[in-house]
Amino acid sequence: MTEPLLTIRNLSVDYRIDTGRLQALRQINIDVPKGSIVGVVGESGCGKSTLISSIIRLLPHNASVSNGTIEFEGANLLDLSENEMRTMRGTRISIVFQDPMTSLNPVLSIEQQMTHIQYRDQRSTSDKLNKSLAMLESVGIADPRKRITQYPHEYSGGMLQRISIAMALQAQPSLLIADEPTTALDATLEVQIIHLLKDIQAEFGCSILFISHHLGVIAELCDYVVVMYAGEVVEQGTVRDVFHNPAHPYTQKLLECDPAGIQTKTRILPVIPGEIPDLVNLSGGCIFSSRCHCVLPDCETHIPQRREVTSGHSANCHLLSA
Amino acid sequence: MTDILQLKNVCVRFRIKSAMGALFDRTSPASFDAVRDASITLEEGQTLALVGESGAGKSTLALAITGLERIAEGSIQFEGREISQMQANEIREYRRGIGYMWQNAIGSLSPRMTVRSLITEPARIHRVPNVNTRELSSKLLDLVGLSEEFGDRYPHQLSGGQARRVGVARALALNPRLIVADEPTAGLDVSVQGEILNLLNQLQDELKISMLVITHNLNVVRHTSDKIAIMYLGRIVEQGDTAEIFSRPRHPYTLALLSASPSPDPDMQADRIELKGEIPSPINRPSGCEFHTRCPFVKETCSESPPPFEAVSESQALSCYFPR
Amino acid sequence: MIAILRRVIKEPTGLFGLLLVTLIVVSALLAGVVAPYDPIALNIPDRLQSPSQAHLLGTDQLGRDLFSRVLHGGRVALGVALTAIGVALAVGIVLGMLAGFGPRWLDKAILLLFDTIRSFPTVMFALATVALVGPSLQTVIAVIIVTTIPTYGRVVRTQTLSIKSNEFIKAEQVMGAKTTRILGLHILPNIVGPLMILASMDIPTVIALEAGLSFLGMGVKPPTPSWGSILNDGFSLIRVTPWPIIAGSVPLILITLGFTYLGESLRDFIDPKLRKSF
Numbered sequence: 001m002t003e004p005l006l007t008i009r010n011l012s013v014d015y016r017i018d019t020g021r022l023q024a025l026r027q028i029n030i031d032v033p034k035g036s037i038v039g040v041v042g043e044s045g046c047g048k049s050t051l052i053s054s055i056i057r058l059l060p061h062n063a064s065v066s067n068g069t070i071e072f073e074g075a076n077l078l079d080l081s082e083n084e085m086r087t088m089r090g091t092r093i094s095i096v097f098q099d100p101m102t103s104l105n106p107v108l109s110i111e112q113q114m115t116h117i118q119y120r121d122q123r124s125t126s127d128k129l130n131k132s133l134a135m136l137e138s139v140g141i142a143d144p145r146k147r148i149t150q151y152p153h154e155y156s157g158g159m160l161q162r163i164s165i166a167m168a169l170q171a172q173p174s175l176l177i178a179d180e181p182t183t184a185l186d187a188t189l190e191v192q193i194i195h196l197l198k199d200i201q202a203e204f205g206c207s208i209l210f211i212s213h214h215l216g217v218i219a220e221l222c223d224y225v226v227v228m229y230a231g232e233v234v235e236q237g238t239v240r241d242v243f244h245n246p247a248h249p250y251t252q253k254l255l256e257c258d259p260a261g262i263q264t265k266t267r268i269l270p271v272i273p274g275e276i277p278d279l280v281n282l283s284g285g286c287i288f289s290s291r292c293h294c295v296l297p298d299c300e301t302h303i304p305q306r307r308e309v310t311s312g313h314s315a316n317c318h319l320l321s322a
Numbered sequence: 323m324t325d326i327l328q329l330k331n332v333c334v335r336f337r338i339k340s341a342m343g344a345l346f347d348r349t350s351p352a353s354f355d356a357v358r359d360a361s362i363t364l365e366e367g368q369t370l371a372l373v374g375e376s377g378a379g380k381s382t383l384a385l386a387i388t389g390l391e392r393i394a395e396g397s398i399q400f401e402g403r404e405i406s407q408m409q410a411n412e413i414r415e416y417r418r419g420i421g422y423m424w425q426n427a428i429g430s431l432s433p434r435m436t437v438r439s440l441i442t443e444p445a446r447i448h449r450v451p452n453v454n455t456r457e458l459s460s461k462l463l464d465l466v467g468l469s470e471e472f473g474d475r476y477p478h479q480l481s482g483g484q485a486r487r488v489g490v491a492r493a494l495a496l497n498p499r500l501i502v503a504d505e506p507t508a509g510l511d512v513s514v515q516g517e518i519l520n521l522l523n524q525l526q527d528e529l530k531i532s533m534l535v536i537t538h539n540l541n542v543v544r545h546t547s548d549k550i551a552i553m554y555l556g557r558i559v560e561q562g563d564t565a566e567i568f569s570r571p572r573h574p575y576t577l578a579l580l581s582a583s584p585s586p587d588p589d590m591q592a593d594r595i596e597l598k599g600e601i602p603s604p605i606n607r608p609s610g611c612e613f614h615t616r617c618p619f620v621k622e623t624c625s626e627s628p629p630p631f632e633a634v635s636e637s638q639a640l641s642c643y644f645p646r
Numbered sequence: 647m648i649a650i651l652r653r654v655i656k657e658p659t660g661l662f663g664l665l666l667v668t669l670i671v672v673s674a675l676l677a678g679v680v681a682p683y684d685p686i687a688l689n690i691p692d693r694l695q696s697p698s699q700a701h702l703l704g705t706d707q708l709g710r711d712l713f714s715r716v717l718h719g720g721r722v723a724l725g726v727a728l729t730a731i732g733v734a735l736a737v738g739i740v741l742g743m744l745a746g747f748g749p750r751w752l753d754k755a756i757l758l759l760f761d762t763i764r765s766f767p768t769v770m771f772a773l774a775t776v777a778l779v780g781p782s783l784q785t786v787i788a789v790i791i792v793t794t795i796p797t798y799g800r801v802v803r804t805q806t807l808s809i810k811s812n813e814f815i816k817a818e819q820v821m822g823a824k825t826t827r828i829l830g831l832h833i834l835p836n837i838v839g840p841l842m843i844l845a846s847m848d849i850p851t852v853i854a855l856e857a858g859l860s861f862l863g864m865g866v867k868p869p870t871p872s873w874g875s876i877l878n879d880g881f882s883l884i885r886v887t888p889w890p891i892i893a894g895s896v897p898l899i900l901i902t903l904g905f906t907y908l909g910e911s912l913r914d915f916i917d918p919k920l921r922k923s924f
Contacts, residue, residue: 216584
């Protein structure tokens with residue numbers, strides 16, 4: 001791996017709820033190397049959104065980081081003051097959200113929104129406008145000079161997502177977090193956005209942390225993949241290693257379930273039986289043991305440690321040490 | 323085999339201006355067709371999938387089948403009876419024969435009712451005589467694989483997959499002959515998608531119900547449907563047996579849809595057919611073949627006059643001048 | 647119901663509101679038993695007394711016991727408020743749901759009616775009505791009903807419109823449910839919560855309006871005790887003794903506080919967005 005840009009070490013986040021302490025993230029380790037695209041994949045309840053909120057430090061009031069560090073460009077984000085963190089957001093780290101229809105302000109024109117977010121720059125309004133136009137052009141909006149004066153409702157979903165990406169990149173951040181940016185879009189548009197992100201990454205050289213539940217998209221777009229389950233990272237490595245050679249039973253099952261991977265017609269599709277365990281009362285064993293198809297005696301009593309499968313590919317599973 | 327549902331040249335029209343507005347402003351159209359000239363047939367006991375992107379008019383067509391949207395032209399026949407001619411009370415009676423599964427599983431459940439009363443609601447609406455709601459709800463819960471305790475829960479206490487199952491149970495309450503499933507797997511995790519599709523398959527095998535599945539995801543219908551109809555801008559552009567559509571798609575739009583779903587294999591460099599731009603508005607339909615604005619294989623003739631919808635084999639039909 | 651009560655009591659303001667409201671309601675109900683004197687019995691020799699053991703709040707210019715008058719006045723106040731709001735709520739719900747769920751022309755007609763009523767200033771409307779039919783308790787109630795119907799109607803209409811677009815309403819229609827069933831079973835339960843809160847916060851406003859009209863001599867006819875008429879008497883005696891004014895205004899303040907706190911804590915309970923999340 002090349003030089004790291006974002007290094008998350010032993011990150012644990014809890015929520016205080018009526019029934020106790022909900023351990024939403026436990027001992028998360030993730031590396032985002034400079035200039036790479038890292039995919040985070042997992043099903044609902046795996047802690048993807050908590051992870052993003054911890055990185056940009058916008059956790060809900062009842063959440064707290066109980067352990068760990070988030071190193072970004074040499075500083076621990078968790079140690080920064082609120083002011084320093086605010087400068088960090090939008091300039092060094094920016095986000096593209098899932099639903100472009102609600103992430104843009106409906107009563108401001110695109111021009112207003114794109115110039116407003118450049119408020120930190122000491123430049124003339126026409127310079128800012130030109131920069132906005134150039135950004136729109138680079139995300140594939142045709143005739144930007146005419147379209148920039150329009151309002152969000154005059155654009156389609158795919159176009160709005162392009163604009164969100166343009167706005168996120170305007171300050172040339174070194175890390176772009178994309179939170180399921182294609183989920184709200186149709187399949188043919190999804191493909192367009194994936195290609196756009198790939199081109200953008202090559203052009204601007206930023207790193208992208210791409211969150212998705214869609215395995216196919218991750219396989220196509222990302223260099224590295226992190227598989228999360230119920231608040232833990234269960235497997236990570238290069239996309240090729242993880243998808244061709246999944247070491248954790250959860251990853252194996254997940255790949256098996258993806259309908260895009262099943263080419264022959266069948267009346268009975270594979271599923272993962274059971275449900276995500278209660279994160280308030282943890283069992284003390286492997287988090288996946290209740291749904292796993294190859295449980296060992298150790299699985300119910302010991303939390304598996306991270307082990308290398310091959311260089312750069314690791315999984316948290318007792319099968320690897322057996 | 324008999325046809326349970328037959329749609330011929332169905333148009334669903336929405337007015338966008340009042341009669342007054344149309345009188346004063348003649349520059350823009352006063353109405354548009356969300357569904358135009360759609361013909362499909364569903365055979366008894368089979369599954370037909372209606373596939374297309376958002377804005378294709380799939381859900382509008384489904385609502386037209388239930389009689390909730392009026393059709394402007396064409397005919398819809400359910401078991402040989404024309405539904406556009408029915409009186410209000412006949413329509414209500416007719417809806418007994420259709421189970422509808424909504425796209426938004428949780429949102430389609432009345433929030434202040436328990437699961438038990440939700441799934442027996444159809445029986446109460448139609449005042450089915452001598453019905454023991456307790457027994458009926460237990461039977462339905464069992465049918466969709468939910469334990470008895472779910473009967474006392476409220477919609478917000480259900481997960482996405484459980485809410486889907488409740489939706490299925492409600493659709494089955496009055497022994498329907500047709501189930502319309504609008505995006506049955508939308509918003510579900512991949513490991514749960516399979517559960518719902520398996521449940522639908524299993525119910526169909528056991529109860530011999532005909533099904534109309536609406537989806538934007540071709541992968542979803544590969545394993546459930548017998549026939550597929552591809553919709554674009556309110557029209558059916560290609561129709562055929564599932565196996566045939568997957569093995570030999572002919573319409574460029576079908577090709578694009580099929581290749582748009584990335585496979586979870588990083589080395590699979592699919593020779594993808596990528597579409598330009600986005601679906602046009604049904605208010606200003608393109609001339610000629612309505613797909614020509616986005617078609618990667620467009621030729622001059624395409625924009626001149628619309629291609630006819632023609633059969634290319636015994637079971638496959640499409641509207642394209644230059645099928646692949 | 648018990649669960650709601652428990653929630654309300656948990657918060658100090660909710661508990662305070664509930665206690666105040668209970669106190670006032672009970673004392674108004676039991677006025678006949680608790681009140682030490684007849685509220686309209688004159689006792690000229692004892693007039694304009696300051697509070698004492700015999701007269702807890704003193705007496706007015708005709709020697710009537712103010713404490714007894716306040717208790718009986720509560721009866722009038724609550725009677726007016728509950729009847730007026732109850733009727734206004736019922737009519738408002740029906741009209742509002744018809745406007746929200748019915749055809750466009752009906753919606754427009756009902757809205758026109760609401761806006762027409764609301765364009766009259768309440769007090770002017772009340773004065774005009776009183777001038778026409780003469781002052782009485784019934785007139786006050788009628789005026790209040792007519793002027794508050796549009797408020798509830800508007801809220802019900804907006805709520806109905808937003809609930810109508812939900813999929814569960816469409817689902818009911820596809821299952822073949824009739825409109826009355828949809829309105830009564832699926833829309834009403836979802837709007838009644840916020841309405842109850844609105845109504846409970848309106849009770850003090852209505853009581854103040856009744857007091858205001860009585861104060862102007864347009865409401866309850868003397869000698870019937872009412873908080874407004876107590877205030878009215880006190881106003882003319884303000885240079886002689888402060889006690890009638892205090893006796894008339896303190897219950898008004900207390901009841902306003904009580905219902906407002908109760909309504910607020912009810913709203914926090916029913917509005918899912920304000921309920922404790924996660």
